[in-house]
Amino acid sequence: xxxxxxxxxAGYVGSPTMAVIADxxxxxxxxxxxxxxxxxxxxxxxKLPIYEPGLDDVVFRNRGKNLFYSTNIPDAIREADVIFIxxxxxxxxxxxxxxxxxxxxxxxxxxxxIIEYADSDKxxxxxxxxxxxxxxxxxxxxxxxxxxxxxxxxxxxxxxxEGTAVNDLQKPDRVLIGGLETPEGRNAVETVAGxxxxxxxxxxxxxxxxxxxxxxxxxxxxxxxQRVSSINSISALCEKTEANVDEVARAAGFDSRIGSKFLKAxxxxxxxxxxxxxxxxxxxxxxxxxxxxxxxxxxxxAMNDYQASRFVGNMLSAMFxxxxxxxxxxxxxxxxxxxxxxxxxxAIAVSRMLLAERARVAIHDxxxxxxxxxDLADVENDVLFCEDPYEAIKGxxxxxxxxxxxxxxxxxxxxxxxxxxxxxxxxxxxNYLDHDMLYKLGFNVYGIGRKPLTHF
Numbered sequence: 001x002x003x004x005x006x007x008x009x010a011g012y013v014g015s016p017t018m019a020v021i022a023d024x025x026x027x028x029x030x031x032x033x034x035x036x037x038x039x040x041x042x043x044x045x046x047k048l049p050i051y052e053p054g055l056d057d058v059v060f061r062n063r064g065k066n067l068f069y070s071t072n073i074p075d076a077i078r079e080a081d082v083i084f085i086x087x088x089x090x091x092x093x094x095x096x097x098x099x100x101x102x103x104x105x106x107x108x109x110x111x112x113x114i115i116e117y118a119d120s121d122k123x124x125x126x127x128x129x130x131x132x133x134x135x136x137x138x139x140x141x142x143x144x145x146x147x148x149x150x151x152x153x154x155x156x157x158x159x160x161x162e163g164t165a166v167n168d169l170q171k172p173d174r175v176l177i178g179g180l181e182t183p184e185g186r187n188a189v190e191t192v193a194g195x196x197x198x199x200x201x202x203x204x205x206x207x208x209x210x211x212x213x214x215x216x217x218x219x220x221x222x223x224x225x226q227r228v229s230s231i232n233s234i235s236a237l238c239e240k241t242e243a244n245v246d247e248v249a250r251a252a253g254f255d256s257r258i259g260s261k262f263l264k265a266x267x268x269x270x271x272x273x274x275x276x277x278x279x280x281x282x283x284x285x286x287x288x289x290x291x292x293x294x295x296x297x298x299x300x301x302a303m304n305d306y307q308a309s310r311f312v313g314n315m316l317s318a319m320f321x322x323x324x325x326x327x328x329x330x331x332x333x334x335x336x337x338x339x340x341x342x343x344x345x346x347a348i349a350v351s352r353m354l355l356a357e358r359a360r361v362a363i364h365d366x367x368x369x370x371x372x373x374x375d376l377a378d379v380e381n382d383v384l385f386c387e388d389p390y391e392a393i394k395g396x397x398x399x400x401x402x403x404x405x406x407x408x409x410x411x412x413x414x415x416x417x418x419x420x421x422x423x424x425x426x427x428x429x430x431n432y433l434d435h436d437m438l439y440k441l442g443f444n445v446y447g448i449g450r451k452p453l454t455h456f
Contacts, residue, residue: 008077009110010033014127017169033069052165077117099279123191124138159220162341222274222297228266231249249263324359326360332365333375333402334403362385397425413438423455425445435453
């Protein structure tokens with residue numbers, strides 16, 4: 001029987017997951033802990049630190065009842081029956097594997113904190129995205145304790161997407177749980193599965209060995225990212241041949257063997273997972289002596305980087321080979337709509353490339369302005385950050401739409417056209433707007449993988 005569930009790490013994964021568990025499992029006390037006092041204070045406030053549709057309702061419904069946020073990590077660890085680890089595992093920026101391997105220092109520090117404060121046996125659940133065989137290292141750290149305590153390590157990777165995280169957690173395609181193939185390991189897996197059975201049908205709960213679970217997360221993200229890069233590579237060919245990438249993707253997607261998901265051409269993928277996980281996979285393949293496999297997956301990231309630079313190249317070509325001293329309104333900085341997350345957002349690279357071309361960049365995003373300022377802190381004095389989209393657009397020579405926020409479709413484009421310098425350009429990095437309508441208003445419209453609509 002378990003009573004207390006603790007999650008170490010109050011970020012984009014741990015906090016929504018724990019909020020839904022608390023919502024569905026009223027008999028459990030669920031506590032989210034973090035060393036970041038400011039973040040915990042925000043989770044205890046009226047304005048949560050993460051924007052996610054539906055998350056406020058779930059948190060406010062359960063907070064103070066069976067859902068708690070705290071910086072008191074020692075007491076939380078002592079009370080816990082099950083501990084979820086959801087700490088940051090960024091790509092290494094130094095030493096062996098820099099730029100590819102995962103940086104596991106925070107994970108190891110968390111494991112050592114568990115040893116320090118635990119006074120009873122625990123089930124420890126890996127929720128962070130980790131390289132395969134990481135559990136072996138975590139297990140060695142935990143079970144090196146001198147208190148006679150025993151820890152079971154379980155892998156339970158997340159498969160939620162930002163922007164739909166609450167719905168993904170409430171109605172998951174699958175819940176994956178991996179453990180050691182021992183009686184103790186199987187019992188630990190069953191305990192964690194029992195949590196999810198409160199609301200997830202049994203046929204959607206998949207149990208595997210520990211290593212399969214760890215690797216599945218990396219492979220799932222790599223396969224999804226591969227589809228994005230594949231259709232983006234075709235978008236470049238479409239522009240040269242005057243084919244329409246949306247028509248190509250739609251027709252190809254009707255093949256049941258292919259399907260339509262993740263075949264939407266755009267400026268590229270972003271977020272905390274895809275690039276990091278692919279580079280992690282590349283590093284693992286290299287480590288295990290599989291250079292051809294590593295090179296194959298590395299090309300998925302290379303194609304994503306190419307798409308952003310190609311987008312800016314198209315802007316330069318269309319705007320008479322220069323954007324120097326021209327105002328460019330960047331609409332959208334989050335890596336996707338319905339989130340404030342800007343990690344690995346294509347908008348970062350695009351903005352920096354435009355600044356390198358001496359453009360005057362004005363940025364607006366409905367939810368990501370704080371993160372945008374952080375991401376461009378070193379060039380903040382060269383960027384205009386606008387809380388109102390029309391402020392960003394006023395006097396602009398071009399609009400670069402980089403995130404498909406619904407509010408951007410609802411702009412008064414007749415007013416927008418009147419506010420802009422002429423000729424007025426729109427570069428739609430998401431193929432999200434009504435291009436025919438914009439062209440009729442007088443805009444020169446450039447999409448991804450489509451023939452441009454111009455008045456030249």
